[in-house]
Amino acid sequence: MSAKTLTIDGQMVSAGADESILQAAREAGIRIPTLCHLDGLSEMGACRLCLVEVVGTSKLQPACHTSVAEGMEVRTDTERLRAHRRAIVELIFAERNHVCAVCVASGHCELQNLAAAVGMTHVRYEYLAPSCAVDISHARFGIDHNRCVLCTRCVRACDEVEGVHTWDIAGRGTESRLITDLHVPWGEAASCTSCGKCLLACPTGAIFHRGSTVAELEHEPTRIAAIVAARSERW
Amino acid sequence: MAQTIVIDPVTRIEGHAKISIYLDDAGAVRDAHFHVTEFRGFERFCLGRPFWEMPAITARICGICPVSHILASAKAGDGILAVAIPPGAEQLRRLMNLAQIVQSHALSFFHLSGPDLFLGFESDPAKRNIFGLVAADPAFARGGIRLRQFGQSIIEALGGRKIHPAWAVPGGVRSGLTAEARAVIAAGLPEAIQVAEGALNRFKGLLARCEEEIATYGQFPSLFLGLVGEDGTWEHHGGRLRVMDAQGNILADHIAAEHYDELIGEAGEPWSYLKFPYYRPQGYPEGIYRVGPLARLNICRSVGTPVADAELVEMRQRAGGGPISASFFYHYARLVEIVAALERIGMLIADPEVGTGPLRANAGVNRREAVGVSEAPRGTLFHHYKVDEDGLITYVNLIIATGQNNLAMNRTVAQIARRYLRGDRLDEGLLNRVEAGIRAYDPCLSCSTHLAGQPTVELALIGPDGTVIDQIGPDL
Numbered sequence: 263m264s265a266k267t268l269t270i271d272g273q274m275v276s277a278g279a280d281e282s283i284l285q286a287a288r289e290a291g292i293r294i295p296t297l298c299h300l301d302g303l304s305e306m307g308a309c310r311l312c313l314v315e316v317v318g319t320s321k322l323q324p325a326c327h328t329s330v331a332e333g334m335e336v337r338t339d340t341e342r343l344r345a346h347r348r349a350i351v352e353l354i355f356a357e358r359n360h361v362c363a364v365c366v367a368s369g370h371c372e373l374q375n376l377a378a379a380v381g382m383t384h385v386r387y388e389y390l391a392p393s394c395a396v397d398i399s400h401a402r403f404g405i406d407h408n409r410c411v412l413c414t415r416c417v418r419a420c421d422e423v424e425g426v427h428t429w430d431i432a433g434r435g436t437e438s439r440l441i442t443d444l445h446v447p448w449g450e451a452a453s454c455t456s457c458g459k460c461l462l463a464c465p466t467g468a469i470f471h472r473g474s475t476v477a478e479l480e481h482e483p484t485r486i487a488a489i490v491a492a493r494s495e496r497w
Numbered sequence: 498m499a500q501t502i503v504i505d506p507v508t509r510i511e512g513h514a515k516i517s518i519y520l521d522d523a524g525a526v527r528d529a530h531f532h533v534t535e536f537r538g539f540e541r542f543c544l545g546r547p548f549w550e551m552p553a554i555t556a557r558i559c560g561i562c563p564v565s566h567i568l569a570s571a572k573a574g575d576g577i578l579a580v581a582i583p584p585g586a587e588q589l590r591r592l593m594n595l596a597q598i599v600q601s602h603a604l605s606f607f608h609l610s611g612p613d614l615f616l617g618f619e620s621d622p623a624k625r626n627i628f629g630l631v632a633a634d635p636a637f638a639r640g641g642i643r644l645r646q647f648g649q650s651i652i653e654a655l656g657g658r659k660i661h662p663a664w665a666v667p668g669g670v671r672s673g674l675t676a677e678a679r680a681v682i683a684a685g686l687p688e689a690i691q692v693a694e695g696a697l698n699r700f701k702g703l704l705a706r707c708e709e710e711i712a713t714y715g716q717f718p719s720l721f722l723g724l725v726g727e728d729g730t731w732e733h734h735g736g737r738l739r740v741m742d743a744q745g746n747i748l749a750d751h752i753a754a755e756h757y758d759e760l761i762g763e764a765g766e767p768w769s770y771l772k773f774p775y776y777r778p779q780g781y782p783e784g785i786y787r788v789g790p791l792a793r794l795n796i797c798r799s800v801g802t803p804v805a806d807a808e809l810v811e812m813r814q815r816a817g818g819g820p821i822s823a824s825f826f827y828h829y830a831r832l833v834e835i836v837a838a839l840e841r842i843g844m845l846i847a848d849p850e851v852g853t854g855p856l857r858a859n860a861g862v863n864r865r866e867a868v869g870v871s872e873a874p875r876g877t878l879f880h881h882y883k884v885d886e887d888g889l890i891t892y893v894n895l896i897i898a899t900g901q902n903n904l905a906m907n908r909t910v911a912q913i914a915r916r917y918l919r920g921d922r923l924d925e926g927l928l929n930r931v932e933a934g935i936r937a938y939d940p941c942l943s944c945s946t947h948l949a950g951q952p953t954v955e956l957a958l959i960g961p962d963g964t965v966i967d968q969i970g971p972d973l
Contacts, residue, residue: 363661364554398547398887449887472888473859476553476663478671 268334277330284312284325287338294338295347295376297354298413299326300463302487303422306414309354311347311376314338322346348380356387357436358394359408360466366474367467370481373411374466390436397442398472399449402456405440410468412438416460419486428454440468462486500524500921500966503957514940515955516931517768518914522961526918529911531903531935533771540893548577548862548884553663555880555895560660561604561941564597564652565873567665568734569880574667576755576867577884578860586669587735589852592845593655593665594734594871595838599689600648601874602790602831602838605939606696607641610828613933614703618710619926637699640692644835647689651842654678669857679846686843690804693835697808700829704815707825713916714934715824715909718743720776720786721795722760722901723877724870725750729798731805731837733872740776740786741796745820748778754870757879761896774901785904788876789938790830795820802844805837824909827937831874862888873898875939899940909934921958923969928956 277286297309312325317335398404421427442451505515552570556563631638656662724736738752762777776784876898883892958967
């Protein structure tokens with residue numbers, strides 16, 4: 263495998279030819295914010311938080327989905343990118359009903375951490391305030407669509423790691439909703455093995471332990487990568 | 498020409514309100530309305546939430562008494578799980594409620610009503626506040642602040658934070674009491690008791706000079722409602738409902754929380770967002786009843802702890818026997834309850850086994866409807882929930898202490914206006930007295946309408962044709 267040499271934020275970085283800008287940056291200790299990316303899962307490019315500037319092209323590129331190239335010059339932290347990222351986080355908050363004060367994941371939430379990281383002090387967009395259901399028909403877990411950011415980490419964890427594909431997305435645009443099986447209540451989804459990998463993968467309080475109370479839910483997203491790594495070693 | 502006086506806003510209460518005083522053609526006070534002017538809607542927007550989240554959601558109704566909502570909500574949750582919570586959890590919930598009573602009563606007495614009581618009802622309004630009290634009597638004011646801090650520190654030790662601790666949950670509590678926290682509480686108790694007893698003595702010294710206030714700040718017969726223990730002793734978290742009339746006859750007793758609607762009806766008036774609960778068997782508005790410290794001490798046989806029991810006997814003697822009909826004695830009752838709560842805190846933490854063992858019962862949705870009742874500092878608090886088969890909320894009814902005192906507060910305003918209104922103009926003296934009369938109930942309007950806003954009251958004087966003749970208040 264040939265190595266590529268590129269520059270990220272003025273720093274010379276060497277990366278494998280099949281690596282993404284995100285991987286190369288992380289190996290070099292350069293932090294690019296992400297939300298839909300989860301180690302151990304395929305890339306989705308859904309959240310656009312990892313957008314970076316690549317010199318020579320006016321279009322912003324998602325770092326998770328853009329391969330490194332020889333001589334590439336990447337900027338990850340410019341005024342333009344910071345403004346975009348803050349706007350993206352604000353739009354996510356405006357799209358559903360995120361109420362940190364009474365959320366099961368408060369204090370352990372990637373979206374909450376991102377809001378702090380991008381310096382979000384308020385939301386400049388009109389809240390859509392959609393009417394979203396809560397489904398706690400499953401014996402062990404629940405999903406609150408008010409808190410879902412459509413990152414699809416649960417969908418990918420279920421499909422790629424557990425191998426059952428109980429989760430998917432129905433609808434389009436702001437009407438998109440996670441569904442289980444062919445849009446039946448989670449408790450009736452015959453394919454679900456109740457493994458809980460969707461809960462491990464979820465960045466917010468959207469998927470939670472049934473019976474969780476406020477600020478009680480602690481995620482363990484790194485366990486998805488641990489499962490994947492353990493499996494590859496054994497097989 | 499009949500007229501109306503408006504006080505807007507009312508200050509040093511929890512929430513926002515205004516008062517209208519209606520005059521008849523002869524210029525005498527016909528009626529008074531205590532308007533609560535903002536709306537919050539918790540009963541609506543909690544629909545669809547898992548009932549497990551309700552303690553923390555309803556805690557956000559108020560920053561003064563979140564603990565009261567957390568406890569009543571958790572009890573309703575216990576009912577939906579259909580579990581008896583572990584004994585250790587029950588003890589710790591009681592400990593937190595006692596701490597809540599201490600901190601909230603201290604806030605009401607020292608910070609909010611202390612300036613009226615100890616600086617004078619008609620003293621300079623610019624200095625009639627907690628800072629004026631600090632300037633006039635620093636040791637006394639500091640004691641009150643420290644007493645409130647003591648209550649808050651127990652809440653923090655148990656729940657991890659002073660305000661909105663997400664701690665009591667359906668089935669029990671989330672964490673126990675450490676030995677270090679127990680030691681800190683024990684170390685703080687003697688000073689707290691000393692401050693409470695000092696305040697009691699100061700208040701007793703004031704009574705002889707306050708005959709007029711006793712006679713006009715809500716002195717009328719009414720029913721009293723609250724929780725009592727199985728044997729009729731003072732209760733703050735368990736026990737059952739009792740209703741007593743002004744003569745001391747027990748009209749209803751041993752009523753379980755889930756039958757609250759047999760006792761209480763809720764009326765509405767177009768001029769206030771605060772509902773008007775009434776004693777259902779007597780109808781509206783005849784079924785006027787009061788809740789809170791005075792009601793609890795009226796309906797109980799005894800408090801159950803030595804110092805508070807002696808104080809209760811003395812309070813009843815000073816009032817000329819019980820039940821006490823003068824709302825001015827709410828202040829007195831609040832102090833007796835602080836002593837009672839401190840004594841009980843001492844008893845609880847003296848037991849090294851308190852709050853040990855399992856603290857949280859696990860169960861599913863075993864009942865579709867439940868009522869949680871607890872004594873908040875301001876009175877009996879009801880949380881009534883219905884859930885679907887999965888545990889999502891389909892119905893919420895909250896009956897808040899301040900709402901239950903609504904009829905009494907309106908009558909108190911009218912009584913004070915009749916005594917102190919001179920002519921058809923408002924003056925600072927009347928404004929001050931009406932506000933002080935309301936403050937005896939320590940109303941929490943944020944809770945009771947489930948409303949938000951700055952703590953203020955406005956007063957309006959209104960003629961028989963509906964025209965506003967005069968208005969007064971901090972912003973006018």
